[in-house]
Amino acid sequence: xxxxxxxxxxxxxxxxxxxxxxxxxxxxxxxxxxxxxxxxxxxxxxxxxxxxxxxxxxxxxxxxxxxxxxxxxxxxxxxxxxxxxxxxxxxxxxxxxxxxxxxxxxxxxxxxxxxxxxxxxxxxxxxxxxxxxxxxxxxxxxxxxxxxxxxxxxxxxxxxxxxxxxxxxxxxxxxxxxxxxxxxxxxxxxxxxxxxxxxxxxxxxxxxxxxxxxxxxxxxxxxxxxxxxxxxxxxxxxxxxxxxxxxxxxxxxxxxxxxxxxxxxxxxxxxxxxxxxxxxxxxxxxxxxxxxxxxxxxxxxx
Amino acid sequence: xxxxxxxxxxxxxxxxxxxxxxxxxxxxxxxxxxxxxxxxxxxxxxxxxxxxxxxxxxxxxxxxxxxxxxxxxxxxxxxxxxxxxxxxxxxxxxxxxxxxxxxxxxxxxxxxxxxxxxxxxxxxxxxxxxxxxxxxxxxxxxxxxxxxxxxxxxxxxxxxxxxxxxxxxxxxxxxxxxxxxxxxxxxxxxxxxxxxxxxxxxxxxxxxxxxxxxxxxxxxxxxxxxxxxxxxxxxxxxxxxxxxxxxxxxxxxxxxxxxxxxxxxxxxxxxxxxxxxxxxxxxxxxxxxxxxxxxxxxxxxxxxxxxxxxxxxxxxxxxxxxxxxxxxxxxxx
Numbered sequence: 318x319x320x321x322x323x324x325x326x327x328x329x330x331x332x333x334x335x336x337x338x339x340x341x342x343x344x345x346x347x348x349x350x351x352x353x354x355x356x357x358x359x360x361x362x363x364x365x366x367x368x369x370x371x372x373x374x375x376x377x378x379x380x381x382x383x384x385x386x387x388x389x390x391x392x393x394x395x396x397x398x399x400x401x402x403x404x405x406x407x408x409x410x411x412x413x414x415x416x417x418x419x420x421x422x423x424x425x426x427x428x429x430x431x432x433x434x435x436x437x438x439x440x441x442x443x444x445x446x447x448x449x450x451x452x453x454x455x456x457x458x459x460x461x462x463x464x465x466x467x468x469x470x471x472x473x474x475x476x477x478x479x480x481x482x483x484x485x486x487x488x489x490x491x492x493x494x495x496x497x498x499x500x501x502x503x504x505x506x507x508x509x510x511x512x513x514x515x516x517x518x519x520x521x522x523x524x525x526x527x528x529x530x531x532x533x534x535x536x537x538x539x540x541x542x543x544x545x546x547x548x549x550x551x552x553x554x555x556x557x558x559x560x561x562x563x564x565x566x567x568x569x570x571x572x573x574x575x576x577x578x579x580x581x582x583x584x585x586x587x588x589x590x591x592x593x594x595x596x597x598x599x600x601x602x603x604x605x606x607x608x609x610x611x612x613x614x615x616x617x618x619x
Numbered sequence: 620x621x622x623x624x625x626x627x628x629x630x631x632x633x634x635x636x637x638x639x640x641x642x643x644x645x646x647x648x649x650x651x652x653x654x655x656x657x658x659x660x661x662x663x664x665x666x667x668x669x670x671x672x673x674x675x676x677x678x679x680x681x682x683x684x685x686x687x688x689x690x691x692x693x694x695x696x697x698x699x700x701x702x703x704x705x706x707x708x709x710x711x712x713x714x715x716x717x718x719x720x721x722x723x724x725x726x727x728x729x730x731x732x733x734x735x736x737x738x739x740x741x742x743x744x745x746x747x748x749x750x751x752x753x754x755x756x757x758x759x760x761x762x763x764x765x766x767x768x769x770x771x772x773x774x775x776x777x778x779x780x781x782x783x784x785x786x787x788x789x790x791x792x793x794x795x796x797x798x799x800x801x802x803x804x805x806x807x808x809x810x811x812x813x814x815x816x817x818x819x820x821x822x823x824x825x826x827x828x829x830x831x832x833x834x835x836x837x838x839x840x841x842x843x844x845x846x847x848x849x850x851x852x853x854x855x856x857x858x859x860x861x862x863x864x865x866x867x868x869x870x871x872x873x874x875x876x877x878x879x880x881x882x883x884x885x886x887x888x889x890x891x892x893x894x895x896x897x898x899x900x901x902x903x904x905x906x907x908x909x910x911x912x913x914x915x916x917x918x919x920x921x922x923x924x925x926x927x928x929x930x931x932x933x934x935x936x937x938x939x940x941x942x943x944x945x946x947x948x949x950x951x952x
Contacts, residue, residue: 440655487665
């Protein structure tokens with residue numbers, strides 16, 4: 318009896334073992350195929366970035382000479398200095414930093430205030446305002462850009478950085494408010510109720526309890542704000558047209574592409590493009606986790 | 620003793636207060652809701668100043684022939700009629716290009732980024748996180764830098780030696796060199812689809828977050844039933860991510876109708892027209908040109924923007940009407 322069951326067990330185990338081995342081998346093949354596929358994709362997707370860096374390190378002669386090979390003979394790091402001495406690139410970075418510095422404060426402050434009213438306060442008109450806010454996400458900017466241009470021209474906002482800063486005192490966009498509101502809703506009300514009993518008013522509860530807990534979503538919002546204004550050429554293209562107007566980095570580069578009357582060489586232009594890409598890349602490297610998980614925080618619930 | 624008298628006093632006082640409240644509903648409304656409105660005030664003011672007033676103003680000027688400064692001639696619906704009469708040919712061209720761009724780039728972008736997300740969501744391969752980062756890196760190149768880069772890579776010249784690197788590759792493979800976005804007809808916009816492929820990383824991240832929110836129990840149940848990988852993908856992953864698919868679909872349709880990226884790739888007389896004057900010409904670019912490059916056409920530009928809004932409204936309306944395939948979980952169904 319005992320032996321019999323043992324035999325049955327061992328054969329069953331043997332069959333399972335064989336199946337497992339087969340499955341494992343199948344997995345092994347699949348793994349190799351996936352690795353190969355993913356690596357090829359990575360090489361293809363990263364090639365333009367790599368090419369941009371290589372080209373930014375060439376000399377002007379190497380750029381012009383098609384026989385000079387793919388890589389520069391000697392990497393010309395001096396190009397990165399030269400680019401800031403050419404055509405407004407140096408001033409461009411100053412304007413970009415100014416705009417971003419303002420918005421990195423304005424957007425989180427105003428967006429958390431508004432989000433708090435949606436997430437934690439009860440008041441009549443809340444759902445109407447919320448729907449109205451989400452409605453603006455559907456509104457094409459083409460509808461408002463021309464009237465805003467005319468309004469800005471009347472109040473003297475044109476050819477200044479005010480069109481990229483002042484509107485952000487009012488929340489900075491539906492997406493940011495929505496994301497922060499979603500995050501605030503996940504903060505338990507018990508914390509606030511305790512403070513309420515101690516006599517803390519809404520402003521104290523907002524600034525001392527809720528906002529400090531919002532740190533993860535705020536980091537996400539701030540990075541997005543940074544990236545948005547770092548790369549924004551369209552806004553300045555519309556509102557900063559005068560020769561003396563402030564031209565952020567992205568607009569300077571835009572003019573290089575569409576009308577390179579200064580005749581700046583490709584290697585120098587590429588150095589500018591690399592600089593524009595490297596800063597966001599470093600930021601992404603540091604805040605990779607928050608950036609990837611930030612999208613999850615909002616979710617689609619609510 | 621003292622407390623009881625206080626309470627006795629408080630009762631009529633309360634009654635008085637409540638009767639006061641009934642008399643003045645506005646005061647009561649303010650008392651109950653002022654904190655909420657106070658916190659919401661930035662949004663309310665912002666919406667008024669930067670959305671409602673501009674939207675109303677845009678509608679108003681769309682009935683005028685105006686430059687927005689000193690020329691104001693009442694034209695009633697002429698600007699709207701103009702699109703379908705005098706400007707018909709150009710509108711057909713522009714709308715054709717725009718719809719071509721939307722119809723191809725939206726599904727292409729969604730499908731490719733979805734597949735990429737599925738690929739890096741697999742549990743078979745280790746270090747999958749590193750690949751996610753690598754795939755997302757091209758998205759860190761700002762649009763202008765990317766335009767500069769692709770213009771250089773896609774350069775087409777008469778002599779084979781000075782071609783851009785992509786054409787060099789094509790020639791090395793024995794294929795004919797392409798003019799890319801400088802070609803005539805649909806090929807020009809097709810190069811934009813090609814360029815957009817390098818930006819799929821951002822879509823990938825959205826899908827990954829959607830996958831993350833799928834209940835793990837579903838997969839465990841499927842494993843017990845012995846479901847294959849493919850089956851799990853078709854019967855769990857896809858249906859459970861339909862809300863995200865729907866959201867991304869709507870947002871990318873709205874986004875790509877407004878696409879103005881070709882401003883950077885064109886060398887025509889007006890920005891965005893492309894080298895042959897038309898193949899890269901889209902609705903967003905036409906509105907930009909009419910608004911800011913043609914004097915006295917600002918009323919018409921506003922009308923064009925309202926036309927764009929109408930197109931977006933109709934398309935999203937159709938998408939919402941046909942959204943039966945979206946799965947919002949058992950309780951809501």
